[in-house]
Amino acid sequence: MEVKKFNIPGVLLLKPKVFKDERGYFYESFNQQKFNELTESPITFVQDNQSMSQKNTLRGLHFQAPPFDQGKLVRVVKGAVVDLIVDIRKKSATYGQALMVDLKADQHEVLWVPAGCAHGFYTLEEDTIFQYKCTNFYHKESEGAILWSDPAFPFAAAFKNPILSAKDEIALHFNQLKSPF
Numbered sequence: 052m053e054v055k056k057f058n059i060p061g062v063l064l065l066k067p068k069v070f071k072d073e074r075g076y077f078y079e080s081f082n083q084q085k086f087n088e089l090t091e092s093p094i095t096f097v098q099d100n101q102s103m104s105q106k107n108t109l110r111g112l113h114f115q116a117p118p119f120d121q122g123k124l125v126r127v128v129k130g131a132v133v134d135l136i137v138d139i140r141k142k143s144a145t146y147g148q149a150l151m152v153d154l155k156a157d158q159h160e161v162l163w164v165p166a167g168c169a170h171g172f173y174t175l176e177e178d179t180i181f182q183y184k185c186t187n188f189y190h191k192e193s194e195g196a197i198l199w200s201d202p203a204f205p206f207a208a209a210f211k212n213p214i215l216s217a218k219d220e221i222a223l224h225f226n227q228l229k230s231p232f
């Protein structure tokens with residue numbers, strides 16, 4: 052399996068081996084042993100999520116505060132996204148840094164987003180299906196959101212007038228965030 056690291060510590064892009072034959076393809080989208088070897092820690096997942104979004108939708112930037120913080124192992128099942136990550140770990144050398152990672156269903160890549168990062172994605176195709184494993188359960192009271200278009204991030208220059216939820220329309224500016232990490 053190929054693995055790519057980024058400037059934000061802990062973020063990993065995994066490219067599993069894809070087996071193709073006359074029927075189509077097969078690949079392991081998650082393998083606990085291989086994942087533990089890569090992250091060098093016994094990370095387990097307790098909840099799987101899936102969302103479908105129209106083209107030009109932006110979901111995020113979201114996180115859950117400890118003790119309900121979530122690491123997410125994300126992938127695109129249909130369509131394509133630009134995955135959006137911001138490091139909100141106060142003691143991190145990359146605190147406030149943003150990352151954009153292209154994820155396309157036909158590339159079969161899986162992205163690990165560690166807890167302590169705000170996460171979102173922007174859809175590039177109609178009916179894009181996004182699937183992800185979470186290391187902690189959903190806990191609404193622990194949810195936090197940062198405004199995707201904050202000038203501290205490069206996202207507003209990249210995406211024009213995306214479809215947003217009411218919650219995401221009014222999220223906090225980054226400089227108002229009191230990060231719980």
Ligand SMILES: Cc1cn([C@H]2C[C@H](O)[C@@H](COP(=O)(O)OP(=O)(O)O[C@H]3O[C@H](C)C(=O)[C@H](O)[C@H]3O)O2)c(=O)[nH]c1=O
Nearest residue numbers: 100102110111113114123170171172188189190216218
């Ligand atoms: C996240 C979540 C939501 N919900 C309910 C709450 C709402 O009634 C409905 C839609 O939730 P929301 O609008 O927060 O969904 P997204 O905007 O896709 O949120 C996600 O967006 C970005 C991409 C993330 O990384 C997070 O995993 C997650 O916050 O599903 C649940 O019942 N369980 C859950 O785990």
